[in-house]
Amino acid sequence: MITLNRRRVLATMAVVPALLLGAPAFAQGGDVTLTHYFTGEFGLKIFNEQVAKFEAATDYTIKNSPIGHEDFKTDILVRAAGDSLPDVFSYWAGARTQFVVDSGSLHTIDDMWARDGLDNVVAKSVADSATMYNGARYLVPFNYHYAGMFYNTQVLADAGVTEMPTTWDGFLALCETLKGKGVTPIALGSKNRWPAQFWFDYLLLGTAGPDYRAGLMNGSASYDDAEVKAAMAMWKDLADKGYFAANANADSWTDASDKVARGDAAMTLMGTWITGYWNGLGLEPGTDYDFFPFPAIADGVPVSVVGPVDGLVISNDGENRAGAEAFLSFMMSNADVQASWTGAYGALSANVNVDPANYNVVMQRVSGIVAGADNFAFNYDLATPPPVAEVGLSMFSRFMDDPSKVDDILAQVAADAAQAFTE
Amino acid sequence: MERENRLWRVILLALPVAVFAAFVVWPLASSFYYSFTDWNGFNPDYDFVGFDNFLKIHTDKLFLNATINTAFWIVAAIVVPTALGLGLALLIDSRIPGGPVFKSIFYLPICLSAVVVGQIWVWIYQPDWGLLNTVVEAVSGENFNYAWLAKPDSALWSVILAWSWQQTGLSMVIFLAGLTTIPEELLEVCEIEGAKAFQRIRLVVIPLLTPATVVVIALNVINSLKGFDILYTMTGGGPFNSSDTLAMHMYNESFKKYLMGYGSAISVVLFLIALTIIRLYFRQLRKVDELHG
Secondary structure (H helix, E strand, O other), X not given: OOOOOHHHHHHHHHHHHHHHHHHHHHHOOEEEEEEEOOOOHHHHHHHHHHHHHHHHHOOEEEEEEEXXXXXXXXXXXXXXXXXXXXXXXXXXXXXXXXXXXXXOOEOOOHHHHHHOOHHHOEOHHHHHHHOEEOOEEOEEEEEEOOEEEEEEHHHHHHOOOOXXXXXXXXXXXXXXXXXHOOOEEEOOOOOOOHHHHHHHHHHHHHHXXXXXXXXXXXOOOOOOOHHXXXXXXXXXXXXXXXXXXXXXXXXXXXXXXXXXXXXXXXXEEEEOHHXXXXXXXXXXXXXXXXXXXXXXXXXXXXXEEEOXXXXXXXXXXXXXXXXXXXXXXXXXXXXXXXXXXXXXXXXXXXXXXXXXXXXXXXXXXXXXXXXHOOEEEOXXXXXXXXXXXXXXXXXXXXXXXXXXXXXXXXXXXXXXXHHHHOO | OHHHHHHHHHHHHHHHHHHHHHHHHHHHHHHHHHOOEOOOOOOOOOOEOOOHHHHHHHHOHHHHHHHHHHHHHHHXXXXXXXXXXXXXXXXXXXXXXXXXXXXXXXXXXXXXXXXXXXXXXXHHHOOOOOHHHHXXXXXXXXXXXXXXXXXXXXXXXXXXXXXXXXXXXXHHHHXXXXXXXXXXXXXXXXXXXXXXXXXXXXXXXXXXXXXXXHHHHHHHHHXXXXXXXXXXXXXXXXXXXXXXXXXXXXXXXXXXXXXHHHHHHHHHHHHHHHHHHHHHHHHHHHHHHHHHO
């Protein structure tokens, strides 16, 4: 039995107010669980440095679980199935985030967005396309990428190429020149299927335009439409002329990048993460490699740029929502974090306060191209629902294996995609 | 005393039973449960769809493709390592020079994980600088850059070869153990009676190796049914589903298309196939036991 005495009463009088005063401070701190796919050797190091900045600026501790890019797709689903999603996780904006939002697994960040004034921080074009789902905000665009034609400057110089093409005819002429000099014009590593999607995206957007493409992505248009056949015919033309390096389906995107870096091929259509990869190999941006935008194809079609947006989202069943919101807000609005991260990772920042001078010369030009484009489109597998994306991605590798079967492939894909849209 | 022993038995059994229940029975029951739903993996809400997922299997071309590939995979993954293992065991048992060294070398791959084996063979099959094409080029004197894992006609067989390379050592060691049980005198009598080497093997050695063969086939069946990781590493079921097995198809439907209910239905079918094969095996095992005591 506890007996009261003066010392105990005094101690209680001192401790209780201290606990009450301390309670808000405790509520503002604690652990925030985080899972993300920024796991390349270099990317992980830089990402961890940004996390350390957040921890230094707040009372929160990040419990960080990086998972390899491909394994992440499975892991996050398994964790969702087990009701064990972390407080915060990285995710791809577009159809994949839409899928998770529709599943009710994400927490809306409208209040945080308004409270922290992110309207004044995030570029409107990216905010409009990447953060809103079903009329509410769910994602902060931690960084974004752009897919362009990255080339080996020495190879093109040796072939006597001084002007980069801006039209489709100019591009065909470039490929012919390179081939005539004994250089393989284009490397494509479609072993993991997704690298081929950029060809389909740009050819379709450049010929049929973004509205038609949006219809194809949501199921209101079909893969055996004349528009898709026309885009695929242009792709087939490139393959038939021998412009692609042999065995595209045997190479990963890094294999294809290596071919360009070594000079075994001249160029590759790839996302800006290739700059981070090449910089890591010691290549000098603007000197060893450069890029040009995918050439315009048809007059009167809006200029589109294609790429993914890497976002950060908050799960609905996380345990530290205040910490999760603080993390998202900090990582998005802190210009130093954004500059350090995107500069090193070979990505672009959607934070308008990041000085473009932070980027290397190639990325500065990329930034200008994206800013001047009429339309920013998510790449194929982020623009259409996952079951349909699986059908389409397989189509691309089938096509690269045997382009002569393009008509059969499209007829089959039209049926399979229609079925997948109902699933 | 007896009561205390019984209590100990229960206590000692409780842990493995709990582990088995948590990691085998519960997931199995969950798969059966979800196979009757349209659950997508993320959404906590789902509907019961009765046998719709199982009916869909009948019209799923990729399921049929995966079933055929699985049949090829299981048959090849049993026959090739068993035949090669037997051949190597007979060679080594014939006391060829360096036999113990070869035995260690051939056994080594089984010590590696399937992922490591898969990656080694990805390099071997690499079209531009892989070992296989380099050898073909050296022999033929012509440029050869066939993409073994990127062509639908060769992808599955290329993985089966890699798998067999890993599994053969295990079969060989079991056959070698079996060969030690065959009496030397019996083989000497055969030789004196004029039986040729091939006849001795066919009529004496192989029949007497039946118990070892049963073990080898059993292990190869079980291992082939588990053979997901090497396929995932080497082809991921590609190119365009040409090396999809049922396990890979289940994975793709569940985790790439987010059709967890349908993926569960595929896993149920895969479970029933495995159960059937194992039942057939046990029936055969009983016959062998009766025959050989």
